[in-house]
Amino acid sequence: MIEKTVAELYSALNSGEISSVELTQAYLDRINRYNETLNAFITVSDESALSKAKQADALRAKGDSSPLLGIPLAHKDIFCTEGVKTTCGSKILHNFISPYDATVVTRFNDAGAVMLGKTNMDEFAMGSSNETSYFGPVRNPWDTERVPGGSSGGSAAAVAADLCAMATGTDTGGSIRQPAAFCGVTGFKPSYGRISRWGMIAFASSLDQAGPICKSAEDAALMLNAMAGLDTKDSTSADVDVEDYTAGLDNSLEGLRIGLPRQHFAEGLSADVEQAVRDALRVYEKLGAELVDIDLPNNHLSVSAYYVVAPAEASANLSRFDGVRYGYRCEDPVDLEDMYKRTRSEGFGEEVKRRIMVGTYALSAGFYDAYYRKAQKIRRLIKNDFDAAFKDVDIIIGPTSPHTAFKLGAKTDPVAMYLEDIYTIAVNLAGLPGMSVPVGLADGLPVGMHMVASDFAEAKLLNVAHQFQKNTDWHRQRATAFTEGQ
Amino acid sequence: MAFDKSEVEKVAQLARLHMSESDVDEVAARITDILALIDQMQSVDTESVEPLAHPLDMTQRLRPDVATEPNRRDELQQLAPETEDGLFLVPKVIE
Numbered sequence: 001m002i003e004k005t006v007a008e009l010y011s012a013l014n015s016g017e018i019s020s021v022e023l024t025q026a027y028l029d030r031i032n033r034y035n036e037t038l039n040a041f042i043t044v045s046d047e048s049a050l051s052k053a054k055q056a057d058a059l060r061a062k063g064d065s066s067p068l069l070g071i072p073l074a075h076k077d078i079f080c081t082e083g084v085k086t087t088c089g090s091k092i093l094h095n096f097i098s099p100y101d102a103t104v105v106t107r108f109n110d111a112g113a114v115m116l117g118k119t120n121m122d123e124f125a126m127g128s129s130n131e132t133s134y135f136g137p138v139r140n141p142w143d144t145e146r147v148p149g150g151s152s153g154g155s156a157a158a159v160a161a162d163l164c165a166m167a168t169g170t171d172t173g174g175s176i177r178q179p180a181a182f183c184g185v186t187g188f189k190p191s192y193g194r195i196s197r198w199g200m201i202a203f204a205s206s207l208d209q210a211g212p213i214c215k216s217a218e219d220a221a222l223m224l225n226a227m228a229g230l231d232t233k234d235s236t237s238a239d240v241d242v243e244d245y246t247a248g249l250d251n252s253l254e255g256l257r258i259g260l261p262r263q264h265f266a267e268g269l270s271a272d273v274e275q276a277v278r279d280a281l282r283v284y285e286k287l288g289a290e291l292v293d294i295d296l297p298n299n300h301l302s303v304s305a306y307y308v309v310a311p312a313e314a315s316a317n318l319s320r321f322d323g324v325r326y327g328y329r330c331e332d333p334v335d336l337e338d339m340y341k342r343t344r345s346e347g348f349g350e351e352v353k354r355r356i357m358v359g360t361y362a363l364s365a366g367f368y369d370a371y372y373r374k375a376q377k378i379r380r381l382i383k384n385d386f387d388a389a390f391k392d393v394d395i396i397i398g399p400t401s402p403h404t405a406f407k408l409g410a411k412t413d414p415v416a417m418y419l420e421d422i423y424t425i426a427v428n429l430a431g432l433p434g435m436s437v438p439v440g441l442a443d444g445l446p447v448g449m450h451m452v453a454s455d456f457a458e459a460k461l462l463n464v465a466h467q468f469q470k471n472t473d474w475h476r477q478r479a480t481a482f483t484e485g486q
Numbered sequence: 487m488a489f490d491k492s493e494v495e496k497v498a499q500l501a502r503l504h505m506s507e508s509d510v511d512e513v514a515a516r517i518t519d520i521l522a523l524i525d526q527m528q529s530v531d532t533e534s535v536e537p538l539a540h541p542l543d544m545t546q547r548l549r550p551d552v553a554t555e556p557n558r559r560d561e562l563q564q565l566a567p568e569t570e571d572g573l574f575l576v577p578k579v580i581e
Contacts, residue, residue: 099562192541206540235547236540304526315501322502324574329567333577341504353503357494357513358520360501371524376537378527383538415519431541 002162006219020070024053040158044117052114069112074164077118080199088201089123089133092347102199111226119154128420132351141479146405149179155213156183161482166214172207174424177436181400181448184438188220192431193238196231204313207428217465221245249466254288257393263299264398276440276447298381302426308375315359383430390454400436400448438474489517
């Protein structure tokens with residue numbers, strides 16, 4: 001039962017085959033059994049989960065059949081959850097009990113979903129391997145010597161090992177899509193502004209976006225139905241109508257034009273990843289789609305521009321952590337300056353401090369034009385590339401990551417780690433919807449296919465992904481070490 | 487461009503980060519590498535390009551100027567390391 005998709009669990013709950021309490025207990029048992037190995041959860045909220053499940057069963061008995069009622073989920077520990085520890089993977093928030101719920105959390109609560117706990121992540125979502133977490137790295141269920149990707153690695157590992165039915169993530173440069181690819185699950189980053197950022201601890205405010213990490217495109221559509229929509233508490237939340245994202249899943253792909261960026265099938269891409277993606281493209285050809293080579297000529301500058309924009313915004317956002325109102329404060333400060341400096345230096349990890357330094361430098365007097373303004377101009381060029389491409393094609397497809405999951409400790413050079421997101425970062429700079437779906441295994445490790453659509457074309461993206469999953473079973477594959485007890 | 491020791495100290499001060507003497511060289515080296523990555527941007531002529539600050543072309547929404555949030559001071563101050571009489575306490579600022 002625990003391996004089923006949300007859509008399948010919905011039927012099982014409605015038919016009485018299983019209750020939400022039983023289902024919740026089954027996931028809690030698995031968390032209890034496997035979390036020591038995987039380290040996917042920072043906090044497990046068993047009691048509140050079971051009481052929420054009981055409520056869901058009672059509502060269902062009264063005839064409520066909301067799509068997510070009684071479905072167990074996990075939230076990335078970047079979302080504020082009232083009365084529950086919310087750490088963002090950092091020592092500086094290790095004791096922070098949020099006094100309010102993020103809008104995303106409220107929406108899942110209102111939909112009747114059952115929160116099992118909070119998932120591990122790279123500190124402040126800064127990382128591509130989950131190794132920067134203050135709470136230790138998450139391990140990849142497919143090979144526990146390997147990383148799950150990052151920064152939403154705990155959510156991706158939890159879904160992959162069936163420790164929950166679905167999970168939330170956030171994506172600033174690839175943090176939903178890359179871990180989804182490494183763990184063999186479906187990860188969806190909506191258009192910027194589609195989902196409220198209120199109560200989601202800020203990393204880079206013009207790039208951050210929440211989204212689903214789950215077992216199928218259909219599940220992503222069901223989750224997006226609950227998550228998407230205008231929120232007046234987030235001034236950048238988009239006032240764009242929300243569709244029923246499940247409505248178009250079965251649309252035909254006859255005549256669909258798929259763009260393949262030459263820059264994403266070039267040097268640096270491992271042969272086995274390319275093969276798996278090319279095999280997936282053949283499935284699309286059989287479904288009536290047409291493949292077209294396209295160019296994204298400024299893609300190679302996306303990582304450079306991102307490492308100005310994201311650290312600059314982060315340095316401003318993270319200035320709020322000062323040891324005054326909440327979170328960690330250093331011992332025995334001699335004066336205010338000492339308190340700020342030691343609180344921040346002891347509370348933040350190395351990667352977070354590095355990015356604060358880079359961002360502070362880029363915004364400092366005399367360097368603004370050379371860095372921040374220049375990066376914004378590159379950002380425009382990158383967006384123009386996508387706009388031009390979408391005049392000719394409906395969807396863009398390539399690999400999510402240049403290779404499969406790497407070993408823990410294998411990448412110690414920050415720049416090498418930054419280049420992990422070479423195919424995903426441009427999408428955040430342009431604010432577009434993107435997703436990763438599993439398309440094969442290479443040496444026993446999952447390969448992800450990256451798909452991008454134009455602004456607010458979430459429904460099209462989900463339709464294209466769903467049609468692939470209807471005709472293949474890569475999204476059904478599981479890491480054998482964690483299939484016991486199914 | 488090399489990011490030297492004095493640069494590290496200056497930026498650390500701006501960011502209110504304490505930098506121990508033993509870490510300065512390592513931090514300078516790492517940031518020099520990152521700046522080399524960033525400097526790839528300089529290879530493109532962007533003279534006539536309009537900067538893009540944000541993916542959405544939108545203006546600030548306005549709402550009526552009425553209070554919408556309740557006062558939760560006592561509850562919120564429980565999260566603070568040190569408070570007194572409804573105030574947040576910090577080390578002495580004025581002698």
